[in-house]
Amino acid sequence: MATPVVESRRRGRDRSNPNPTPRRRGWRPSTSAAALPLALLALAIVGGSFTSGFFSTDNIKSVLINASLTGIVAVAMTPLTLSGNMVALNLGSSAMLSGILFVTLLNHGVPPIVAVVAVALAMLAVGCVQALLVIRGLNPVVTTLAADSIIYGAVAELTNLRDVIPKHHTLAWLGSSLPLGVPIQVFIFAIVAVLVSLFTSKTVAGRQIILAGAGRETAELSGVSRPKVIIWAFGILSLGVAVAGVLNAAQLGIASSTDFPTLTFDVIAAVLVGGTSFQGGKGNPARSAGGAILIAVVTNIMLLHNLSTGWQDTGEGLLVLVMIVVLHVLSRRSER
């Protein structure tokens, strides 16, 4: 009954493309797909040759560890972005909540495996509530913005801003374990990246997510269920956030409501640098993983040159700016 309203809402959301002519979107090999790996390679070579200590094993390991938590969430958020629902703004508070939940459950004597599963289920529930609101017609950015305030406020209220410390045992066995000689964070980052990439490229639900983002009308006419797409996207994001929260708590051996202050915008930056389109339909999770690593490399090189965090932020912003402008110009050129 509300079809005219929905129509205008759709037109409104696509407003960055004022060009009224219909354009083909979707999977196409283009010059922009090659831009990120090339930039990454060039940076690594330039940075390595000018910076002493960059190519040492320890440094590369620390770069990958720094990239992994942001990377896990960036990869997990990519389906949401691909589905045309832009970004979630509650990443920092949700990851913080899962870390606190994990340590609290352990303190109540819950076995670690059960605790991880319980955290994952709890985050899925939080994600599903938001997904249902988005399905009912609320804007995803507004929904997650409100959820961010609520989650942060509620956790801070319950913990009184105090740290949650593991009582019975340390978490070092998990936080600093080295399966196959790789730090656990990096190991899980790789697994998550491969799994989510396979999900978006090989499964029906994943393909439907991309289709829904590429053209909503076409997707609906083809029988793609919008609620299903949104539930999948929020579900995967929630699982990724749960994993990042648990890993962070394990690594630091402590959880507090001040964790992850910059996660939300770091993740958005990683997805942007990876070149996944905010309009949806274009991009893939592997590129977001690449974006997270690229940002970590640039930050690391600046750190090795003794530049302050201010310069590192400025560098990150410049990198995002250059990448989005380059990718935008390239993709426009390939459309002509």
Add this chain to the structure above:
Amino acid sequence: MRLSDLRDRYAVPLVVLVVEWLVFASISSNFSRESTVYAILNGFPLIGLVATGLAVTVIAGELDFSVASTAAVAGVIAVRVSSAGPLIAIVVPLICGMAYGFLQGYVIAKLEISSLVFSLAMMILLQGVAYVTTHNSTIVMSDLKVSDPLLVRWGIFSLGSVIAIGVLALVGAALAFTKYGREIYAVGGGRVEAISAGVPLQRPIRYAFCISGGTASLAGALTAIREGSASGTGFSTTLLLSASAAVLIGGIGLRGGRGTMLNVALGVAIVQGLSAGFAALYAQFYAIQLATGLMLFFVVILQTFMESLSARTRLRRRQSVRHPKRPVISVGT
């Protein structure tokens, strides 16, 4: 303007504001009308001005995520030039901010790039600039007397809130009554139709971002001068969150082309009223954040419900005019 239009625009935020006021007045023992109004108005120089700029870009169908970082950099500039007197310390950051906003709007309009994405990058970049220019610490004005004019209180008003409300009214009038303002509404409400009707696309976008850069800078400068200091962390993402909450609660939908500066004023009053009310109850800042989040959910859900309700009555009214040739509006699947 029909009464039903007024109701659709302002009823929800107005009712929410009145209910909020009554609730706090009844449960809070040390509730004082004058000091609450003063506290609410005192939110206008910071949250109100930032929300004004954000709202103008939202009305233009764009989004300026960089407002909070712009305010941070403007605060640093204001402190750096404060030795030349309060007027210079306000005007210099304002001009810088308007120039920056104009440039940002120019690039966004020229490249036809998503403003959400572009301003996100600018947000990270300017946050870094704010850190670099303050050397990661708090910088203090050399002459603290410069703050004096902004600390004077006249009843419920202060100089800051008078300036902020004046700017809000000015922007509102410019949007409503000038050709350039109507163009901003046009490209936000129906871009394709606006272009077909001959509205230039780039000019309104440049002006919208120019306004958002200017108001954000004014907010940063006024706050920095009042406090006598500025720091890179001064306005973190919480400012962006409360400003966007104010815009959304006030009833400016993200769809573009809708809402007036009165919506912004109502939204800011609601958000700031929550902080003032909770502060009178000695609540912590995170309780205020929790309440703001819940309020945002509540108001947005209420607005969505009201919209579908009014769309339904409009449809019924249209269908009740029995016209044999009128096509029945198809119902979506």
